Amino acid sequence: MSKPKPLRFGALIRVSTEKQADRGESLRTQTKQIDEAVERWGGTIKRTYSGQEHATPDYERRLLDQLLADAETHPRPFDAIIVADESRWSRDNERSKAGLRTLRENGIRFFTSTMEHDLHNPAVRLWLGMSAEIGEYQASVQKEKSAINRINRAKRGLPTCGKLPFGRTYDRETGKWAVDEEKQAMIDDVARRYLAGEPLPRLAEEYGVNHSNLHKVLTSRCGAVWTQTFCIEGLKINETIDVPVPRLLPDETIAAIRRKAEANRTYQHGRPKYPYLLAGYVFCSHCRYSMFGQTNHHRLQYYRHAHTSRARTCGLHPRPWVRCDELDDAVIRHLFELFGNPRAMQRAIENATPNLHKLNELRRRSDRLLEQIEKINRGRDRILKLISNELVTEEQAQSQLQEMNLREATLRDEAQQINAQLGRQPTPDAIKDLAENATEIFRKRVDARPWAASRDWDGMTWDDKRALIQTVFDGTTPDGRPCGVYIDPINGQVDHRRKRWAFELIGHPMVDGEWCVTQYTCH
Template sequence: MSKNGRPLRFAALIRVSTEKQERQGESLKTQDTQLKHAVDQLGGKITKRYAGQEHATSGWERQQLDALLADAKKQRRPFDAVIVADPSRWSRDNTASEAGLQTFRDHGVRFFVLTTEYDLFDPHALLFIALNTTIGAFHARNQMQKSLKNRIERAKRGLPVSGKLPFGRTFDKAKQQWGIDKKKQKMMEDIAKRYLAGEKLEHLAREYRLNHSSLHKNLTKRCGDTWEQTFHSDDLNIHEVVPTPIPRLLPQRTIKAILRQAEANKTYQHGQARHPYLFSGFVICGHCNYRMFGQTNHGNRRYYRHAHTERVNECTEPRAWVNANELEAVVMRHLFDTFGNPAAIQRAIERATPNLKKLQALRERRDRVEELLKKNAIARERRIRACDDGLLPEDEMRQRLRELKDSDGRYHDELIRIDDELGHTPTAEAIRAVSEQAAAAFKKRAQRKAKGRKRTSARVVAARSLDTLDAMTWKDKRALVELVFTGERADGKSLGIYITWVDADNPKRRHKSWQYEIHGQLIHEQGVLPISEEAIAAWDEDLGGAPQQRALVKRRLVQSVDH
């Protein structure tokens, strides 16, 4: 009974710790029944319930408890006392418990555990509540730690225990076996094929009624053979990522092509800028491997320059710049010399075509390494059995297992190196396709200029060859640049134009000369800029150019710097 003789009005705090318990409802129903019987015995009535799923553990959101405390502070609160079925349902956090009990004391709210009232002004009662809270906190943290460690161990056995299954995969719990959703795999194969052909990902997402960002993540990160399960708990200081083998949706070569396309979309396949830069996204600092960006000064001089911002890889020459007109003129001349000359194309193809004997040797070595790994696995099992049978001392077994583990590590590293080298080696068909497309860009323009003209001598055709380069539109040149510089080198670095600085340590020559190195499809050239007249003459002598040609080359290179 309350002080005024009326029946006590109770606020029932009913909580469960998991969503599963809330869905099943058993714990909620049990607590509710217990509290009804207790309130009936006390001659009161339940006027408000605060029930649902929330943790009583420290650090977790406690919406129901916060709502109860907020109501307790109201002048016309809907209850006189709070009742719980067990002290653990009140709190497992001493700080929160003490704050809540202080609120009850300040506003005259009584506290019951079933039919037992605890005087919140009695030190013994407060000690009992605090002890129960501490014990409850220990059990909760201990259970949480066991649960998390158990999930991590299950993940290490290849079982899915963290969130939803990866996209397009299935898991048979009875057989403990992974599978593939064939319908989703077929969808991703179609999307990958069309994305690599040039279709926009947002359009493909709309067609298949998928979220654009989710599709991008699935396509770039979730089609391989590894799924990372993450486990994080700041409260327990547990942070672990477990790689889990899963069946792949797409071949590794296709995934690499998708990643290259995605990178290209970020770096150079954008709308037209105010000041066009022919090699935007393809000029790379040779000191730190970061891409340089275009900038135009107040005098409308265009440059490719290094960023001033701090990067992960510190650069020794972060303030250097390159004259864009000069670099573009020289590199385009290199491209023209390679792809505008049939004999040069044939030589480039012969240089770039993979060495079949070398490739065969790599494949044979790969097969041999895989065979050695299998033998190591058999040897490991034999030593374990011999130790179990008492035929091999445990110390000796451990030593031999360590040796096998070290050997496995070396073999796995070698496999990664071989696969990387094989993966970055283009096929002869791919090389010829690139050469034909690049040559077609020059041939098409040359045919347009020659249309309607009478036949002329080879000397005149040679003199007019650079007219073909000049006649190409900026769009045609850019398409050629993207064709030649899209992809990766054999060492895994991006194709592009790498810039290093000549005599960078000499203050008098700083930023006055630089070396360029062209790494592209079928082309690997280098030189120093600014280019000298002797270099221009030697360049054209190598090509057998006529005097008119050399003069034309010289004039155009000089004009490119002046503009």
Template sequence: MPWPQRGSRCGWQGGIRSMGRTRGRRSSPSGELRRAAAYIRVSTGMQAEEGESLPAQQARLHAWAKENGYVIVREYVDAGESARTADRPQFVRMLQDAKAQPRPFDSVLVWKWDRFARNMEDASMYKALFRRRLGVELVSITQPTPEGAVGQLLERMLDLIAEFQSALTAENVYSTMAYLAEQGRWLGKRPFGYDLRDGRLVIKPDEAEAVAWAFRMVARRERSVYAIAEGFGTGNPFPATLARGYKWSPTAVRKMLQNEVYIGRATWNRRYTDIDHVDGKSTKIRGYRDPSDWITVENAHPAIVDEETFEAVQRVLEEYSSRYPKSKRGEYLFWGMVRCARCGHHLTWHETKKSPARLVCSEYFRPRHMACRPMVYIRPKDLEEAVIGAIQEIIAGAEQTPLTFAIPKQARAASPEALLAANAAKVQRLLEAYEAGAITLDDLKTRRTILEQEAERLRQAAASKDSGPDYEAQVAALRERLTDVLAILQDEEAPVAAKNQALGAVIREIVIDREAQRIDIHWRPIEEDLQQ
């Protein structure tokens, strides 16, 4: 049930005031207004609810601020966002601004605590971060709590209730959507070939014609997936394929040809999206649910393709997959090291029954209007012989041309002094995280020991650092490392992964220039050893 509003006889706020001084009611002795930020979150379902809409929250926050000695200097609004994750762009921006120096505000005002966070874990973490680490006051204008232990208890009770309400809302939404899906309603974006009217899919003639043509062409083996993608990407023969700004890659065409929606079958709850929080960042994770959780409805909408044609297309696609298998990943020598001189993309392994294995520019296989052509390729055996030959020349001191040492990446090119400063900042953040209760004492000790060991190594590197190694020193150091690498490459029993690891320690990348008939090896410089 909702909390009683201000002014009611059994009002929540009246009871709170009797317990002691309340957070958010502090007036400056000099009458100076306190700078505040207003954080407003409105979920999609709340947009039209009276009292919870965006304008209503804004009006109440500004009125409360004026009455209680605050001035709102910034507003952060997440409209249509969920409170169950940290994936709220304006909330993240507010947190970043709170860390800035000078800080633009000293307080954050929210309408209710569930606008700030809607589960216990997030609420505890972010409240501790704002209050203890950043020194920012947090105020709920409709749910004020007293200072001290009683206030902390009440806030946690409110956070727990908000989490319960969020879970209950999610269950209700799922039940409603499941019911609509069982009735044949379409609950996602409209697929190409259809329009969406009153929650149901109806055929869009100009697009449906292109879909039916693609299925016929593949079923009869008159067009390949790549040829269809190329035609759709140029609007030939159907201009409708360009109307919605589609990027018709072979993958997009293949997904269309495998989509059961075109035979009138609607499936809901097939996939899920979750949020993984790592190092303060939110990463979306997508996957497929168990088929027992899917809701499938036959004849939910008009079909564009009959089932016989659809099944014929699936057989052709399966045949294509077996004839042209995906590139190997990590199972071949030089994996991830070879690039095309023309477009800069990687060369990947390709092998068919009719042609020998080759490393081919990955962009060659895109539709013609986007492809890197003519083909840039090299046979793996030829590349292996060339690299081993170059290594042997360097070891013998007989290299024909000056060696190319790759410029270290910006993240790795930092001086030991700069890395020491970054290390010290990490230690400080650890201490602040411990003070805020975000990590335990054991975590603090373990991570601090690791950082102290790293700092000692960096101090030694800084003490021995001169103006930087010259070319001769680079070659001498490389020659010393290549002796061990060559032994691993020539060991027939060594696994490919071990050979790639050895090569990756000395080679940044290998650039293939087919037009100039050149193989350029970019060696790793000595400086990179300091950061590895």
């Protein structure tokens, strides 16, 4: 009688986290247990599937998937699968049943350490299913507890998920945040040079950092708040926690960077073959999409409306198609007429100013926010006084102080947004002064130019005109509408003939550090 062949085993050895895989003992312990069990069974290990992956539901399991794929190949690389215990196989009952069915159908035996499980026996399959179900329950409970604990730590101002925000450090012993001075110096230099016109990809390459990540840091991760997000679908947990951190840049610089990034994305984007004076500033007044420049075979240039389908439908037929030279000349002339006439300027500001009711609401909200911030400051002073008098300890007051700091940061952000909106809107009493100041500043800017004294618009260089356009139309209105030239049709014109179009100018010239919205409409 021939001697039976020794069993060829496939060993599944896994842990749930990278930390366990790198520094834990579990992998070594499982390996030792399996080696001893295989030796007792008189077999050999032909394949080892070892590493870090979750056995809980909703997690990708590449090791198990590879093992099951190998089980279906011919010739098969192993006769049996061995794990240290049932939980190392799976804590997801559905996937456990599917995997065991694959092994059973392909004649693969199943072992947990020194015990073999007959996969054709219903009682064994019931036991393995119950083990997986219990393991799934325990894993879900631990997952929920872990998420709740991390959320509570985040509310105390501690970093509990993801990487630390760029350029900040956290001392777990003192519980205090600090700024990495070297990285802050880098961000200061990059921000200054980026606003001066240097390309961000070149700056990123110079400092050896990822371009897209640098853009994200500059536009959204240099402020005084770091957002931690906890989204666990299986437990219906979706919570966002704002943690106060030291800022890397002042809010004014961050706002300027965002405007610059938006400009690079729109009207300062790329190098077109043909220059268009109002490129990026001409919009359809109905759908508010930007119109693009096009040069025909006669070298005539137009600003034209796209004919492709977009998210916002446009009801204009025919679509706007405007001669560049005529629109450019009209806009330049009207800008001089507008800024050269204080009364016209005053009417334009008044027409563009939102209703006073909305402005008064914003001012009242701003006052209430300032009162709440002052209340927080008084409360913080009282707590600090209690600490100095040794009536409470720093540890006892830490949680409440962190909540106060977070609340104050949130209120200040909202107040700053409101003040930004109010700052762009002059009060009714200041409109006349704004109009006169805007006219005076505009004249000072252009009167020194050789073409300004004689009002010789044709004497302006293309760069002079483009600089003037950018001065007036650079940015957005308080409601997010991009500044520029908005094109409207004139009713009563014959189809299939050259059309005349009305246009509206929406811009915001700077006046003594304040911004005001102006509007002007003409044909």
